[in-house]
Amino acid sequence: MNEKIKRIMAKSFEVPIETINDNSTKDDIESWDSLHHIMMVVELERAFAINIPDERVGNMISYNLIKSIVYECFETHI
């Protein structure tokens, strides 16, 4: 699941997968703007069949936060 999240982040931000690591944040990735952020949210929702609430979307500003929100939504969804 973690690797899949990283792959989705890389695809959404149009960067090589190696660019995404456990410490990646919004500040490290130049292409991480609102448009690409939404691409990532849409792709995560599709890939994991989850619904990320609007109020959580803005908190997804690092790999670790994204991971914890995806896990949280995934568990709530089961």
Place this chain on the structure above:
Amino acid sequence: MNVLKHIFKEKITGRYVTLLKVSVHDAEDIYRWRTSKSGEFLHQPLNYSVESQRKWITSRTGEEINYIIYRNDLMEKVGMVSIYEVNYEDMVTNVGRLILDEKYIHNKTPYGLESLLITYDYAFNTMGFRKITGVILGSNVKVYELQKYLGMTQEGYLKAHVMISDHLEDLYIMSLFSDEFTGYSEKLKALLR
């Protein structure tokens, strides 16, 4: 429906951006944006020049309004967005022609996104439009996804419909009804931080 025509506001203010009505002095900037990479998804008129852009601005009627997007902190031009093809009888309008200066395409501050949202908000909640429509090129996948995320739905798809840079492009026909617009509030809270 007998509806009186409205006068468009010449200034709309958001948290990060302010929209000001386009003037003839903006022609050079618009030309620069449209002929840069930022304009790759826009239809380019034949023999396009600063002068033709100037003429286009002066020929606009009250049936549409084109706004220059300024960032609030520096009052620097960021791009343009428009309300056009207004139909007051049916209270339907187009919102589009969104273009950003290249240096603002990948920006951590969501200037483009807020511009779209405050334009929708203005069109629905101040102007009273019932429905907003828009077209998106088939290859402009990111904007298509963005608009769907903001609540737009796809009403149609026109194959090989418009010539862009010497090749034919498909078009998505999108729409958003006023009661489906979740608004400035929730989406902005989430995304405009």
